[in-house]
Amino acid sequence: METLLLVSVIALWIVVLINLLLTLRMVQWHRAIKESREQEVALEQRPELVVGEAAPDFRSRLLTGASVRLENYQGRTILLLFVSPGCSGCRKKMPQLLRLSMLAKERSGVEFLLVSAGSSAETYTWISALREEDHLDVKMPILVEVPRTSEFLMRYNPRGFIPYFCLIDEQGIVQARDPLDAGVWPRLQQEWEGTTPQRILSRRARL
Incomplete structure (x- = not known):
């Protein structure tokens, strides 16, 4: 019992x-x-960058290890392209984006910079996979920013859209920012590809 x-x-x-x-x-x-x-x-x-106003300064680091700030690109029109090593959509778009980066530089003087939302190791692995498996040679500069701790990402891509772009002109003015394929991106793509009249970027109505 x-x-x-x-x-x-x-x-x-x-x-x-x-x-x-x-x-x-x-x-x-x-x-x-x-x-x-x-x-x-x-x-x-979180507020997004205001089109038509000065872009805030940023501090970042290239995949090579070099430190960069916005002032390093003063006098040049740059397009920050926010991607992630874990984004399958980003990888699918890379052939098109690499081609556009060359056309944009040639026809409009726009320099593409990749901003990887991942660690240096993750980004290296991703770039290696693009080269070895997709036969893509990524020659554009690559900035590395880790989400949640990056003030740069919180300012420039506050809602964490991937892929995302921000276009800054030679005076440091934000000309556009949107998720890729939204907003003015199709118009910019058409300009760089030569399928619409040139100089969309020269008009205030551009963005």
Whole structure:
């Protein structure tokens, strides 16, 4: 009888502990969902760069290790192209983007810079895969920025869209910023490809 009672008590405590663990897991799950929703709301409320105003300064590092700032590109029109090593859509678009980077430089003087939202190791692996598996030679400069800790990304791509672009003219003025394929991107692409009249970038109505 005593043995049966002891087994019953032990079984009861096991049930209590299991229920406690399940309750804690549910609390953690609800907390994670709440934090995720709060982060989404915070991202949606972050202001994007204002077209027509000066681009904020940034500090970043090239994949080669060299430090760069916006002032390093003073007097040059640059297009920051935000991508991620884990973005399959970015990889699919790379052949087109590499071709556009050459056309944009040749026809409009626009220099493309990749901004990788990943570590240097992840970016190296991605670039190697593009070269070895997709036979793509990425010659444009590559900036490396780690999400969540990058002030550059929070200022220039506050909502974390990937792929995303920001066009800055030679005076340091933001001329466009949008997710790729949205906004004025199709117009810019047509200009660089020579399928529309030149000098979209010369008109204030451009962006």
